[in-house]
Amino acid sequence: MTVQNQDIDHRSALSRFLDSDLVHAFAHSPRAVVSALVFAIILIAAVGAPLLAPHNPFLPPDLMNGLMPPAWTPGGSWEFPLGTDDQGRDVLSLIMYGTRMSLLVGFAAVILAIAIGLFLGLLAGYVSGWIESVVMRFADIQLSFPAILVALLISGVVSATFERDTQNLLALPVLVFSIGLSDWVQYARTARGSTLVERNREYVKAARIMHVAAPTILFRHILPNILGPIIVIATLGLASAIIAEATLSFLGVGMPPTQPSLGTLIRTGNDYLFSGEWWMTVFPALALVLLALSVNVFGDWLREALNPRIAK
Template sequence: MSDQNMPAYARVFTSNLSLNLRHNPVAFISLAIFLLLFLLALFAPLIAPYNPFDTTQIDILDSELPPFWAEQSDPSFLFGTDGQGRDMWSIMLYGLRLSLMIGIGAVVVQTLLGVSIGLISGYVGGRLDSLLMRLADIQLSFSTLMVAIVFLAVTQVVGGRAFFAQYAPVLLITIIGLAEWPQYARTVRATVLAEKQKEYVDAARIMGFGPLRIMVRHILPNSLSSIFVISTIQIANAIIAEASLSFLGLGMPIAYPSLGSLISSGFDYLFSGSWWITTLPAALLVVLILVVNLLGDWLRDTIGPRILQGAR
């Protein structure tokens, strides 16, 4: 059976990328763990034994109960409870959900903005290219955390804490996304500069296709591999940025915490004996960041050589 007649799932299973994944234990295990965490976050309302945001299911008398393997634990709370009496397993699932949502959402913003700017800059060239790349250089001179801290602090002062708490996920996605777009713009621009000199682009111009169609339908597909590699790494960076901001008190409010907020809220209990309140969310965050980074490194090593070879 030819490749064209094979079902889509069969072509994916027999592709070089899939074969490489199955022969790379580290990448395979990392992908399995990431998919497990993603499914746990996606179905958190169904998996979590308690709703940590429902006050009727929270009893302050159950606060600071240890995990099941420690003395004085309660079988009803597998990984213990936090200082407010919320089930740690349930609130970690919801926190994981928020962290992944913000990380993936920020990468979507980065991708849309950076790819658009990179396509326009590389295809149009001239003064517009110089202006956009100087803006990218200026943006890169500031760290993501510094930009986010300034904007989030100003937002809390101007809009108030109630406004910030209500729109915290949208604000975090937008600000982290706006702070990291140059990574995509510079990569896509380099691809466009190499591709627009090739014969198929000249043929498209002769056929009367407009610049927008040429950029989106013909040049952009040749950048997808590099965009995919960057996106995998940027998801980890966005999650780290959100966790850092939440730990500093500029991220998700404690009423609707992400993993970073859980680590921050449990830090005060670390030396009082209730170590699990901050340690367990921190361990989950470390595992999440580790597997995403390992997947990103594997993709860079697997797809990267083909990207470089195609650019020659």
Template sequence: MGVGGERQDEAAAAGAVARLGDVFRRFFDSDLWHSFTRSPVVVVSALVTLAVVGAALFAPLIAPHNPFDLASIDLLDSEIPPVWLDGGDPRFLLGTDAEGRDILSTIIYGARISLGVGFASVLFAMVLGVGLGLLSGYLGGTVDAVIMRIADVQLTFPAILIALLIDGLSRAVLPRDLHGDIWFTVLVLAIGLSFWVQYARTVRGSAMVERGKEYVQAARVIGVPPLLIMLRHVLPNVMGPVLVIATINLAIAVITEATLSFLGVGVPATSPSLGTLIRVGNDFLFSGSWWITIFPGAALAILVLAVNLLGDWLRDALNPKLR
């Protein structure tokens, strides 16, 4: 009995490995992979994005210094120029800021915060927008009219203005003692609520097309509940455009967070993001310490450009008319 059980486990494991190998084989033989590999710009963009995301995830292991460890910061090391300039220190490759923190380390940790806010806000906007879009497109009628009128009203305001409004309202309503603890949640809500309309309108149009197809009609006939039809049948067929929007919105979310932080209403100074680093370094830009703001700004520009290029490629690759 024991030997038979072991053989069954080995057979199940071998079958799982074989299925996984088939998945990878189909992926590497797909048009998507071929489109990716034949574009050097897209490959470089993917490598840059992976490098930034990897550095952000493993910041404690990769960063030369910990900018949040006050015991390791020395004010005598403040405003040291990059290592290739006169007065540079090999300990600080890109120089230091006015507080003696290593610029390279602050960029790595700052990217961690910026990407965290960006990913969370995009995920929140995607869940909210896709859910409302499915309800609007599948149910129609009054539900569709109400959701779309709300979306139309929100589209009349710039996303950054909506984010500023939500952030300001949260600061006015919530006690001051909580501002330093819930900044992440407030930023995610502020940015996410300014982006959900794009997902809702896209999914609504696709859901209106899918609900009239035969497979949805067949599911209705056999008595499948509307919620299961939306989640099991309609949702998988509308996810292509959603992934494209999410990729592009990630770059916009990072820019929005940087803008809010630059204006002083985003990430607190104790947890600097790339936007906060640019705002702090801007005070020293014309005093000769240009590296304090230039290097975080360059890191932000490179990250956003790489993500945008990936989004453009994904949009073209998933569009059958452009194949």
């Protein structure tokens, strides 16, 4: 009976979600449906790259196929639909694997930023006093520096400290840490503001009267009630993190050529842009634009759907 009751509860929760205003608004919003569909296609292509990519770009390259143009242009071949790079690697396969790396960095950086920002924001909003002052003043100081500058500083310190081989091994965690540490402020400020409101509500006062521990109040009671704006910021922050990764990789302090991301592919192709091999830069750049645009459009719709007062 217990298992049956759990199944019924799960089905009822699912049915309530499918009948919710959010799902109804999503189904009746063309921009939300299109942006979600575009992102889903990109995500499937990136995650399934080992199975879906026409070629494996990490195998020893065939230099005889180097700098082959797209299939629909003279000299192209449908074996390589979007052409090849200078090493004879399939550009379409590189884009799929590069998008996979860009999404990995983006998601990991956003998760790190949320973890830092939520913890500090909840703590500052609930405890107040000198802890709130220290956290918010530190956040104000970091806001005075552009996020890309903070990321460049961290990457530069690592580059100056370690040798090239070690840098390549640490490229992914350093990039995630750099971007995540640059973006935590917006989550902390939002969490603090929402916590200041929630801590004066009746359910929090009742929990205090019952001598419920502060961590339980914060993470079991207050946190679920402030997740709405955090989810919206995270959605928009994913696009910002992906663009930041591409910027750092384009500047040469991001992912190495052995672990290509979209930014790395754009940087590599840029060297051949003015010699006529435009496809090495244009197609990775288009993939980056589509990815960031789909996430941003969906994030804007989600912001309006969760806060109808700002909807146009």
